[in-house]
Amino acid sequence: MIPYARQQLNDSDIAAVVEVLRSERLTQGPAIETLERAIAGYCGVRHAVAVSSGTAALHLACRALDIGPGDRVWTSPITFVASANCALYCGAEVGFVDIDPGTRNLCVATLADRLERAARDGTLPKAVVVVHFAGLSCDMAAIGALAGRYGFRVIEDAAHALGGRYRDAPVGCGRHSDLTVFSLHPVKTITSGEGGVVTTSDARLDARLRRLRSHGIERDAKAWVAEAEGGWYYELTELGYNYRITDIQAALGASQAARIDEFVAARRRLAARYDAALAGLPLRLPQCDPAAGSAHHLYVIELPGGAAQRRRVYDGLHADGIGVQVHYIPVHLQPLYRALGFGPGDFPHAEAYYAGALSLPLYPGLRDDEQQRVVSALRRRLGEG
Numbered sequence: 001m002i003p004y005a006r007q008q009l010n011d012s013d014i015a016a017v018v019e020v021l022r023s024e025r026l027t028q029g030p031a032i033e034t035l036e037r038a039i040a041g042y043c044g045v046r047h048a049v050a051v052s053s054g055t056a057a058l059h060l061a062c063r064a065l066d067i068g069p070g071d072r073v074w075t076s077p078i079t080f081v082a083s084a085n086c087a088l089y090c091g092a093e094v095g096f097v098d099i100d101p102g103t104r105n106l107c108v109a110t111l112a113d114r115l116e117r118a119a120r121d122g123t124l125p126k127a128v129v130v131v132h133f134a135g136l137s138c139d140m141a142a143i144g145a146l147a148g149r150y151g152f153r154v155i156e157d158a159a160h161a162l163g164g165r166y167r168d169a170p171v172g173c174g175r176h177s178d179l180t181v182f183s184l185h186p187v188k189t190i191t192s193g194e195g196g197v198v199t200t201s202d203a204r205l206d207a208r209l210r211r212l213r214s215h216g217i218e219r220d221a222k223a224w225v226a227e228a229e230g231g232w233y234y235e236l237t238e239l240g241y242n243y244r245i246t247d248i249q250a251a252l253g254a255s256q257a258a259r260i261d262e263f264v265a266a267r268r269r270l271a272a273r274y275d276a277a278l279a280g281l282p283l284r285l286p287q288c289d290p291a292a293g294s295a296h297h298l299y300v301i302e303l304p305g306g307a308a309q310r311r312r313v314y315d316g317l318h319a320d321g322i323g324v325q326v327h328y329i330p331v332h333l334q335p336l337y338r339a340l341g342f343g344p345g346d347f348p349h350a351e352a353y354y355a356g357a358l359s360l361p362l363y364p365g366l367r368d369d370e371q372q373r374v375v376s377a378l379r380r381r382l383g384e385g
């Protein structure tokens with residue numbers, strides 16, 4: 001089976017993990033700081049906080065911005081459920097902004113319209129979680145301008161976009177948002193097994209994330225309300241979590257971080273080969289402007305025959321040993337979100353996209369002959385080969 005995604009490990013990754021296994025500390029040791037420095041350095045941002053998953057990172061991002069009951073958080077319906085669930089964890093209300101059918105990212109013009117209405121009704125969001133779908137950055141300058149005008153905070157869900165760029169800077173540089181979240185799950189640009197990272201240029205948010213990552217325990221004596229009672233002393237100042245990443249995982253992530261550019265370049269090359277091989281077929285291909293700086297996390301085609309054709313092609317390709325996937329079922333159509341009042345017809349561009357969407361295999365280790373097999377099988381299943 002050719003999977004839709006898979007990790008790429010080498011001997012130095014394995015050696016880095018073994019080194020931790022032979023060391024004193026399996027968690028809260030030096031590898032976590034090494035990973036944080038590597039990501040902060042890559043992104044050109046002051047602070048990076050490593051945690052146990054991308055989902056934990058999103059939850060902490062919301063908590064660090066004091067999102068709670070009575071607040072609204074908006075995101076895109078075409079994303080992994082975690083981008084919306086993080087607001088529910090905090091007791092906030094979730095709203096969605098329909099996608100731009102070209103970029104498949106949250107549509108900035110629709111966002112602007114909804115904000116104008118929300119400002120009149122007094123229902124403005126406290127934060128917007130923007131998702132860089134498939135690795136292509138949202139228009140952060142436009143979103144930042146809206147955030148300034150309407151006073152909301154911006155979280156970038158960059159789970160797809162480590163190694164991507166927006167204009168002249170890496171995604172996660174901290175210039176265009178309050179916080180940026182990365183995932184280190186094995187299907188993403190680099191992996192730590194499970195893991196996540198939050199970047200920010202704001203020292204106070206960094207301190208808050210570190211405290212919330214470890215139960216809400218304040219380690220900085222200057223911030224304590226009481227006098228230390230001895231060397232063992234610490235203070236619990238707010239309710240946090242155990243969202244720590246282990247040193248075993250962090251060592252893998254840090255070792256992989258040296259190859260972010262290499263991995264993205266391999267993905268870019270494979271995406272360009274798909275663009276060339278699939279041009280002329282009755283399909284909608286992803287936007288492929290190389291200047292857009294995509295991290296090429298996914299290569300999603302849209303089948304014009306919608307849900308029935310997509311199901312046929314999906315089943316046919318699986319029978320051919322090709323593990324195509326669908327990213328994503330619109331979040332608002334999940335039973336949990338329907339129970340909150342959402343339903344079919346709410347976000348027509350997202351639903352139309354979903355009907356035909358199919359992700360082709362894309363990962364740095366995909367060989368050219370395997371990719372050719374994917375293309376040939378797809379042509380046959382489309383009745384074009």
Ligand SMILES: *Cc1c(COP(=O)(O)O)cnc(C)c1O
Nearest residue numbers: 053054055080082159183184185
């Ligand atoms: C993978 C992913 C997440 C969650 O990351 P985990 O590390 O799996 O918890 C969140 N948002 C998006 C868009 C993702 O693709």
